[in-house]
Amino acid sequence: MALSSKHILGMEHLSRQDIFKILSLAKQFKKQKKLPSTLKGKIVFNLFFEPSTRTQTSFEIAAKKLGATTIHINTAQSSTVKGETLSDTARTIEAMNPDVIVIRHPSSGAPYLLSKILKTPVINAGDGFHEHPTQALLDILTIEETKGRLADLRVLIVGDIAHSRIARSDIYGLTKMGAKTLVCGPPTLIPPFIEKLGVKVFYHLKEAVKETDVIIMLRIQKERHNQLQFPSYREYIKKYCLNLETLKYAKSNVMIMHPGPLNRGVEIAPEIADGPYSVILNQVSNGIVIRMALLHLMTNGEHLGTAH
Ligand code: CP
Numbered sequence: 001m002a003l004s005s006k007h008i009l010g011m012e013h014l015s016r017q018d019i020f021k022i023l024s025l026a027k028q029f030k031k032q033k034k035l036p037s038t039l040k041g042k043i044v045f046n047l048f049f050e051p052s053t054r055t056q057t058s059f060e061i062a063a064k065k066l067g068a069t070t071i072h073i074n075t076a077q078s079s080t081v082k083g084e085t086l087s088d089t090a091r092t093i094e095a096m097n098p099d100v101i102v103i104r105h106p107s108s109g110a111p112y113l114l115s116k117i118l119k120t121p122v123i124n125a126g127d128g129f130h131e132h133p134t135q136a137l138l139d140i141l142t143i144e145e146t147k148g149r150l151a152d153l154r155v156l157i158v159g160d161i162a163h164s165r166i167a168r169s170d171i172y173g174l175t176k177m178g179a180k181t182l183v184c185g186p187p188t189l190i191p192p193f194i195e196k197l198g199v200k201v202f203y204h205l206k207e208a209v210k211e212t213d214v215i216i217m218l219r220i221q222k223e224r225h226n227q228l229q230f231p232s233y234r235e236y237i238k239k240y241c242l243n244l245e246t247l248k249y250a251k252s253n254v255m256i257m258h259p260g261p262l263n264r265g266v267e268i269a270p271e272i273a274d275g276p277y278s279v280i281l282n283q284v285s286n287g288i289v290i291r292m293a294l295l296h297l298m299t300n301g302e303h304l305g306t307a308h
Helices: 016-031 054-065 086-094 110-117 133-147 165-176 205-209 233-240 280-300
Strands: 043-048 069-074 100-105 122-127 154-158 180-184 200-202 214-217 255-257
Touching (some): 016 133, 016 165, 043 054, 043 086, 054 122, 054 280, 086 100, 086 110, 100 110, 100 280, 110 122, 122 133, 133 165, 133 214, 133 255, 133 280, 154 165, 154 205, 180 205, 200 205
Parallel strands (some): 043 069, 100 122, 214 255
16 A cells, blocks of 8 residues: 555544655646546445535545546435444445545544444544544645745644644644644634644734734634633624734735635635635645545555556
Protein backbone atom coordinates (compact mmCIF):
# COMPACT_ATOMS: atom_id res chain seq x y z
CA MET A 1 0.00 0.00 0.00
CA ALA A 2 1.30 3.45 -0.92
CA LEU A 3 0.24 5.07 2.34
CA SER A 4 1.67 3.92 5.64
CA SER A 5 -1.87 3.99 7.12
CA LYS A 6 -4.42 1.44 5.93
CA HIS A 7 -7.28 3.62 7.23
CA ILE A 8 -7.67 7.42 7.22
CA LEU A 9 -9.12 8.12 10.65
CA GLY A 10 -7.64 11.53 11.41
CA MET A 11 -4.81 13.99 10.79
CA GLU A 12 -3.40 13.36 14.27
CA HIS A 13 -1.95 10.02 13.21
CA LEU A 14 -1.41 10.64 9.50
CA SER A 15 2.30 11.00 8.78
CA ARG A 16 3.78 14.07 7.10
CA GLN A 17 5.09 11.75 4.39
CA ASP A 18 1.56 10.42 3.72
CA ILE A 19 0.22 14.00 3.60
CA PHE A 20 2.87 14.88 1.00
CA LYS A 21 1.93 11.80 -1.08
CA ILE A 22 -1.78 12.68 -1.03
CA LEU A 23 -1.14 16.35 -1.93
CA SER A 24 1.27 15.42 -4.69
CA LEU A 25 -1.14 12.98 -6.34
CA ALA A 26 -4.07 15.42 -5.96
CA LYS A 27 -2.02 18.06 -7.80
CA GLN A 28 -1.16 15.52 -10.50
CA PHE A 29 -4.86 14.63 -10.94
CA LYS A 30 -5.67 18.32 -11.19
CA LYS A 31 -3.31 18.73 -14.14
CA GLN A 32 -4.26 15.50 -15.92
CA LYS A 33 -6.75 15.87 -18.79
CA LYS A 34 -7.37 12.12 -19.16
CA LEU A 35 -7.81 10.29 -15.90
CA PRO A 36 -6.75 6.68 -15.36
CA SER A 37 -9.45 4.13 -14.48
CA THR A 38 -7.50 2.89 -11.50
CA LEU A 39 -10.66 2.13 -9.52
CA LYS A 40 -12.35 0.16 -12.29
CA GLY A 41 -14.13 -2.87 -10.82
CA LYS A 42 -13.86 -1.47 -7.30
CA ILE A 43 -16.72 -0.58 -4.98
CA VAL A 44 -16.76 2.49 -2.71
CA PHE A 45 -19.46 2.47 0.00
CA ASN A 46 -20.63 5.85 1.35
CA LEU A 47 -22.18 5.42 4.79
CA PHE A 48 -23.38 8.84 6.00
CA PHE A 49 -25.27 9.05 9.29
CA GLU A 50 -25.28 12.88 9.16
CA PRO A 51 -26.25 15.33 6.41
CA SER A 52 -23.59 16.32 3.89
CA THR A 53 -23.51 18.17 0.59
CA ARG A 54 -19.81 18.63 -0.17
CA THR A 55 -18.13 15.58 1.35
CA GLN A 56 -20.60 12.94 0.23
CA THR A 57 -20.94 14.16 -3.34
CA SER A 58 -17.23 14.77 -3.81
CA PHE A 59 -16.40 11.23 -2.62
CA GLU A 60 -18.93 9.97 -5.13
CA ILE A 61 -17.54 12.10 -7.97
CA ALA A 62 -13.95 11.20 -7.05
CA ALA A 63 -14.69 7.46 -7.06
CA LYS A 64 -16.62 7.64 -10.34
CA LYS A 65 -13.95 9.73 -12.10
CA LEU A 66 -11.51 6.88 -11.43
CA GLY A 67 -13.95 4.23 -12.64
CA ALA A 68 -15.36 2.84 -9.36
CA THR A 69 -18.92 1.85 -8.61
CA THR A 70 -20.31 3.86 -5.69
CA ILE A 71 -23.00 2.78 -3.27
CA HIS A 72 -24.65 5.32 -1.04
CA ILE A 73 -26.55 4.03 1.99
CA ASN A 74 -29.40 6.28 2.96
CA THR A 75 -29.09 5.66 6.69
CA ALA A 76 -32.58 7.02 7.38
CA GLN A 77 -33.93 4.14 5.27
CA SER A 78 -31.40 1.50 6.29
CA SER A 79 -31.82 -1.26 8.87
CA THR A 80 -30.17 0.94 11.53
CA VAL A 81 -33.64 2.47 12.07
CA LYS A 82 -34.86 -1.06 12.94
CA GLY A 83 -32.26 -1.28 15.70
CA GLU A 84 -29.27 -2.77 13.86
CA THR A 85 -25.99 -1.78 15.52
CA LEU A 86 -23.27 0.12 13.66
CA SER A 87 -21.00 -2.96 13.96
CA ASP A 88 -23.63 -5.24 12.41
CA THR A 89 -24.32 -2.74 9.60
CA ALA A 90 -20.57 -2.48 8.91
CA ARG A 91 -20.05 -6.27 8.90
CA THR A 92 -23.06 -6.65 6.58
CA ILE A 93 -21.57 -4.12 4.15
CA GLU A 94 -18.19 -5.86 4.32
CA ALA A 95 -19.83 -9.17 3.36
CA MET A 96 -20.64 -7.50 0.00
CA ASN A 97 -16.90 -7.05 -0.68
CA PRO A 98 -16.44 -3.27 -0.86
CA ASP A 99 -12.93 -1.91 -1.50
CA VAL A 100 -13.32 1.20 0.68
CA ILE A 101 -15.91 2.30 3.26
CA VAL A 102 -16.39 6.05 3.79
CA ILE A 103 -18.23 6.89 7.01
CA ARG A 104 -19.65 10.06 8.56
CA HIS A 105 -21.15 9.60 12.02
CA PRO A 106 -22.27 11.87 14.90
CA SER A 107 -20.26 9.79 17.42
CA SER A 108 -16.55 10.53 17.77
CA GLY A 109 -14.68 7.25 17.25
CA ALA A 110 -17.22 5.51 14.97
CA PRO A 111 -14.68 5.19 12.07
CA TYR A 112 -12.08 3.87 14.57
CA LEU A 113 -14.57 1.20 15.69
CA LEU A 114 -15.05 0.11 12.07
CA SER A 115 -11.30 -0.01 11.48
CA LYS A 116 -10.97 -2.42 14.41
CA ILE A 117 -13.65 -4.87 13.27
CA LEU A 118 -13.28 -4.74 9.47
CA LYS A 119 -10.58 -5.74 7.00
CA THR A 120 -11.78 -3.10 4.48
CA PRO A 121 -9.98 0.30 4.46
CA VAL A 122 -12.07 2.95 6.25
CA ILE A 123 -12.08 6.72 5.59
CA ASN A 124 -13.41 9.10 8.23
CA ALA A 125 -15.70 11.66 6.54
CA GLY A 126 -16.31 13.42 9.87
CA ASP A 127 -16.97 11.90 13.32
CA GLY A 128 -18.64 13.92 16.07
CA PHE A 129 -16.32 16.58 17.53
CA HIS A 130 -13.29 14.46 16.70
CA GLU A 131 -11.84 14.83 13.16
CA HIS A 132 -12.62 15.50 9.50
CA PRO A 133 -9.30 14.60 7.84
CA THR A 134 -10.30 14.95 4.19
CA GLN A 135 -11.49 18.52 4.88
CA ALA A 136 -8.08 19.31 6.40
CA LEU A 137 -6.30 17.81 3.38
CA LEU A 138 -8.32 19.90 0.93
CA ASP A 139 -7.79 22.99 3.10
CA ILE A 140 -4.02 22.37 3.10
CA LEU A 141 -4.01 21.93 -0.69
CA THR A 142 -6.02 25.15 -1.16
CA ILE A 143 -3.69 27.14 1.10
CA GLU A 144 -0.55 25.79 -0.58
CA GLU A 145 -1.97 26.47 -4.03
CA THR A 146 -2.99 30.06 -3.18
CA LYS A 147 -0.01 31.08 -1.03
CA GLY A 148 2.66 28.95 -2.74
CA ARG A 149 3.86 27.46 0.57
CA LEU A 150 2.74 26.23 3.98
CA ALA A 151 5.84 26.72 6.12
CA ASP A 152 5.61 29.65 8.55
CA LEU A 153 2.17 30.78 7.37
CA ARG A 154 -0.11 32.02 10.14
CA VAL A 155 -3.52 30.39 9.83
CA LEU A 156 -6.33 31.72 12.02
CA ILE A 157 -9.41 29.55 12.72
CA VAL A 158 -12.40 31.54 14.01
CA GLY A 159 -15.59 30.46 15.75
CA ASP A 160 -16.89 27.36 17.44
CA ILE A 161 -13.53 25.64 17.97
CA ALA A 162 -14.86 23.45 20.81
CA HIS A 163 -17.37 21.61 18.62
CA SER A 164 -15.42 21.62 15.37
CA ARG A 165 -13.87 18.44 14.02
CA ILE A 166 -12.52 20.58 11.17
CA ALA A 167 -10.62 22.87 13.56
CA ARG A 168 -9.00 19.84 15.19
CA SER A 169 -8.00 18.24 11.86
CA ASP A 170 -6.75 21.56 10.44
CA ILE A 171 -4.64 22.22 13.54
CA TYR A 172 -3.00 18.76 13.41
CA GLY A 173 -2.48 18.86 9.65
CA LEU A 174 -1.27 22.44 9.28
CA THR A 175 1.11 22.13 12.25
CA LYS A 176 2.66 19.00 10.68
CA MET A 177 3.17 20.94 7.45
CA GLY A 178 5.01 23.77 9.23
CA ALA A 179 2.25 26.39 9.51
CA LYS A 180 1.44 28.25 12.73
CA THR A 181 -2.18 27.96 13.87
CA LEU A 182 -4.16 30.53 15.84
CA VAL A 183 -7.76 30.36 17.05
CA CYS A 184 -10.27 33.05 17.98
CA GLY A 185 -13.74 32.83 19.49
CA PRO A 186 -15.74 33.32 22.68
CA PRO A 187 -13.99 31.75 25.73
CA THR A 188 -16.84 29.22 26.08
CA LEU A 189 -16.19 27.92 22.54
CA ILE A 190 -12.40 27.50 22.90
CA PRO A 191 -11.40 24.14 24.46
CA PRO A 192 -9.02 24.50 27.43
CA PHE A 193 -6.43 22.01 26.05
CA ILE A 194 -5.94 23.88 22.77
CA GLU A 195 -2.73 25.72 23.75
CA LYS A 196 -1.06 22.34 24.40
CA LEU A 197 -1.31 21.74 20.63
CA GLY A 198 0.90 24.80 20.05
CA VAL A 199 -2.05 27.02 19.12
CA LYS A 200 -2.18 30.74 20.02
CA VAL A 201 -5.57 31.83 21.41
CA PHE A 202 -7.32 35.17 20.77
CA TYR A 203 -10.69 36.40 22.03
CA HIS A 204 -10.85 39.59 19.94
CA LEU A 205 -11.21 39.16 16.18
CA LYS A 206 -9.73 42.51 15.12
CA GLU A 207 -6.61 41.71 17.14
CA ALA A 208 -6.38 38.16 15.76
CA VAL A 209 -6.64 39.04 12.05
CA LYS A 210 -3.76 41.57 12.12
CA GLU A 211 -0.82 39.25 11.54
CA THR A 212 -2.70 36.46 9.79
CA ASP A 213 -2.09 35.08 6.28
CA VAL A 214 -5.15 32.83 6.13
CA ILE A 215 -8.50 33.07 7.94
CA ILE A 216 -10.74 30.00 8.23
CA MET A 217 -14.25 30.91 9.41
CA LEU A 218 -16.36 28.19 11.07
CA ARG A 219 -20.07 27.68 11.49
CA ILE A 220 -21.61 27.61 14.98
CA GLN A 221 -22.34 23.89 15.48
CA LYS A 222 -25.61 24.51 17.29
CA GLU A 223 -26.68 20.88 16.79
CA ARG A 224 -23.72 19.76 18.96
CA HIS A 225 -24.29 22.19 21.86
CA ASN A 226 -25.76 20.84 25.09
CA GLN A 227 -26.73 24.38 25.99
CA LEU A 228 -26.23 27.75 24.38
CA GLN A 229 -22.56 28.42 25.01
CA PHE A 230 -22.53 32.07 23.97
CA PRO A 231 -24.77 34.89 25.10
CA SER A 232 -26.76 35.37 21.89
CA TYR A 233 -26.41 35.29 18.12
CA ARG A 234 -26.62 39.09 18.11
CA GLU A 235 -23.66 39.31 20.51
CA TYR A 236 -21.74 36.65 18.56
CA ILE A 237 -22.25 38.45 15.23
CA LYS A 238 -21.12 41.74 16.76
CA LYS A 239 -17.85 40.26 18.00
CA TYR A 240 -16.98 37.42 15.61
CA CYS A 241 -18.65 37.89 12.22
CA LEU A 242 -15.99 38.54 9.57
CA ASN A 243 -17.15 41.66 7.73
CA LEU A 244 -15.64 44.54 5.75
CA GLU A 245 -14.97 46.52 8.93
CA THR A 246 -12.94 43.64 10.51
CA LEU A 247 -11.13 42.97 7.25
CA LYS A 248 -9.61 46.48 7.39
CA TYR A 249 -7.32 45.15 10.14
CA ALA A 250 -6.09 42.20 8.03
CA LYS A 251 -3.11 41.97 5.65
CA SER A 252 -3.81 43.14 2.10
CA ASN A 253 -3.14 39.63 0.73
CA VAL A 254 -5.13 37.67 3.32
CA MET A 255 -7.09 34.65 2.06
CA ILE A 256 -10.50 33.72 3.44
CA MET A 257 -11.76 30.15 3.76
CA HIS A 258 -14.88 28.42 5.05
CA PRO A 259 -15.54 24.65 4.95
CA GLY A 260 -19.29 25.20 4.48
CA PRO A 261 -22.13 25.12 5.02
CA LEU A 262 -22.12 28.91 5.51
CA ASN A 263 -24.44 30.82 7.78
CA ARG A 264 -24.26 34.11 5.90
CA GLY A 265 -24.46 37.11 8.17
CA VAL A 266 -23.59 35.05 11.28
CA GLU A 267 -19.91 34.03 11.03
CA ILE A 268 -19.24 35.60 7.64
CA ALA A 269 -20.74 38.59 5.81
CA PRO A 270 -21.97 37.82 2.27
CA GLU A 271 -19.61 40.43 0.75
CA ILE A 272 -16.66 38.59 2.33
CA ALA A 273 -17.86 35.09 1.34
CA ASP A 274 -18.31 36.24 -2.27
CA GLY A 275 -15.47 38.76 -2.28
CA PRO A 276 -12.02 38.78 -3.87
CA TYR A 277 -10.19 37.24 -0.88
CA SER A 278 -12.50 34.22 -0.66
CA VAL A 279 -11.36 30.79 -1.89
CA ILE A 280 -14.43 28.96 -0.59
CA LEU A 281 -15.38 27.45 -3.94
CA ASN A 282 -11.75 26.46 -4.64
CA GLN A 283 -11.96 24.43 -1.43
CA VAL A 284 -15.01 22.60 -2.81
CA SER A 285 -13.25 21.83 -6.12
CA ASN A 286 -10.10 20.66 -4.36
CA GLY A 287 -12.22 18.23 -2.33
CA ILE A 288 -12.63 16.11 -5.44
CA VAL A 289 -8.93 15.73 -6.30
CA ILE A 290 -7.98 15.13 -2.66
CA ARG A 291 -10.56 12.33 -2.40
CA MET A 292 -9.45 10.91 -5.77
CA ALA A 293 -5.86 10.80 -4.51
CA LEU A 294 -6.90 9.09 -1.28
CA LEU A 295 -9.09 6.50 -2.98
CA HIS A 296 -6.34 5.74 -5.49
CA LEU A 297 -3.58 5.44 -2.88
CA MET A 298 -5.73 3.28 -0.59
CA THR A 299 -6.66 0.81 -3.31
CA ASN A 300 -3.81 0.78 -5.83
CA GLY A 301 -0.46 1.52 -4.33
CA GLU A 302 1.91 4.06 -5.78
CA HIS A 303 1.54 3.76 -9.52
CA LEU A 304 -1.05 5.41 -11.68
CA GLY A 305 -2.58 3.17 -14.33
CA THR A 306 -2.60 4.01 -18.01
CA ALA A 307 -4.77 6.97 -18.91
CA HIS A 308 -7.72 6.15 -21.17
N1 CP B 1 -17.32 20.78 4.82
C1 CP B 1 -18.21 19.78 4.93
O1 CP B 1 -17.95 18.74 5.56
O2 CP B 1 -19.39 19.99 4.28
P1 CP B 1 -20.60 18.96 4.17
O3 CP B 1 -21.19 18.82 5.55
O4 CP B 1 -21.55 19.56 3.18
O5 CP B 1 -20.05 17.64 3.70
